Amino acid sequence: MAKRLEGKTIVITGASSGIGKSTALEFARTSPKNLKLIVTARRIDALNQLAAEIKAEVGDGVKVHPVKLDVSNPEEIKKFVPSLPEEFKEIDVLVNNAGLVKGVAHAGDIATEDMNVMFNTNVTGLIHMTQAVLQIFKKRPEGGRGDIINIGSIAGRDPYPGGGIYCATKAAVRSFTESMRKELIATRIRIIEIDPGQVETEFSVVRFYGDKSKADAVYKGVEPLTGEDIAEVVVFAAGRRENVVIADTLVFPNHQA
Ligand code: NDP
Numbered sequence: 001m002a003k004r005l006e007g008k009t010i011v012i013t014g015a016s017s018g019i020g021k022s023t024a025l026e027f028a029r030t031s032p033k034n035l036k037l038i039v040t041a042r043r044i045d046a047l048n049q050l051a052a053e054i055k056a057e058v059g060d061g062v063k064v065h066p067v068k069l070d071v072s073n074p075e076e077i078k079k080f081v082p083s084l085p086e087e088f089k090e091i092d093v094l095v096n097n098a099g100l101v102k103g104v105a106h107a108g109d110i111a112t113e114d115m116n117v118m119f120n121t122n123v124t125g126l127i128h129m130t131q132a133v134l135q136i137f138k139k140r141p142e143g144g145r146g147d148i149i150n151i152g153s154i155a156g157r158d159p160y161p162g163g164g165i166y167c168a169t170k171a172a173v174r175s176f177t178e179s180m181r182k183e184l185i186a187t188r189i190r191i192i193e194i195d196p197g198q199v200e201t202e203f204s205v206v207r208f209y210g211d212k213s214k215a216d217a218v219y220k221g222v223e224p225l226t227g228e229d230i231a232e233v234v235v236f237a238a239g240r241r242e243n244v245v246i247a248d249t250l251v252f253p254n255h256q257a
């Protein structure tokens with residue numbers, strides 16, 4: 001698998017923590033000789049720290065380029081590809097991972113601000129990032145080449161009370177992904193969706209506006225997955241032979257209903 005990833009340029013959104021950070025580390029560990037990683041998120045300090053961590057662990061074979069990027073801001077996404085250093089411009093893989101959940105509220109009580117931030121990040125942000133890299137992919141022979149790996153959620157398949165907006169954003173990711181896969185069927189562009197169940201990250205802390213005790217209560221009765229568990233699946237999907245598409249995968253902790 002390492003051979004297939006060699007020389008690739010990979011973009012990961014939301015790489016400052018959780019699944020995104022683990023995914024960057026997993027790519028670096030799997031293909032430590034010749035890889036370029038563009039790690040993006042709003043917290044640039046965390047990205048710089050991740051770059052240092054990767055360098056300390058695998059050395060200079062993996063080049064890491066941290067970019068401060070808010071995916072909910074279309075203007076920032078417009079500038080993203082043009083402002084990359086020349087050696088990072090030929091993107092091969094986009095991992096659309098940035099996402100969040102804000103609040104738990106029944107339909108009548110959903111705060112407009114929370115609704116907007118979830119849609120603008122999880123849906124519109126993912127679509128704009130996809131459009132930015134598709135321009136690069138489609139210039140390649142045979143209708144195009146490259147991988148788009150979208151991180152959806154079980155919430156997009158099985159909505160839960162109080163999570164109407166978050167679930168709707170992930171259902172939108174699912175529809176968009178499926179539609180795009182059909183549109184690009186005649187090309188060598190692979191469209192991949194990976195849907196995690198419960199994963200212990202900062203995700204729940206963000207959901208409860210920083211209240212860690214409420215966040216911890218979410219995992220009661222289930223031993224949640226780690227970011228590494230999902231990262232391994234992402235890297236596995238990207239490392240398949242070109243004709244193999246791990247199109248649609250649900251990854252659960254044992255005991256999650
Ligand atoms: P984390 O909160 O640890 O990570 C979320 C990442 O998204 C952070 O790096 C954050 O970086 C980034 N992010 C949030 N908003 C923006 C934005 N506007 N622009 C750019 N980056 C942003 O949670 P997870 O790792 O768990 O979440 C990753 C993905 O996995 C999400 O899409 C989530 O919906 C999905 N998921 C998570 C599950 C779980 O149980 N944890 C279950 C199913 C799916 P920063 O704040 O620095 O911008």
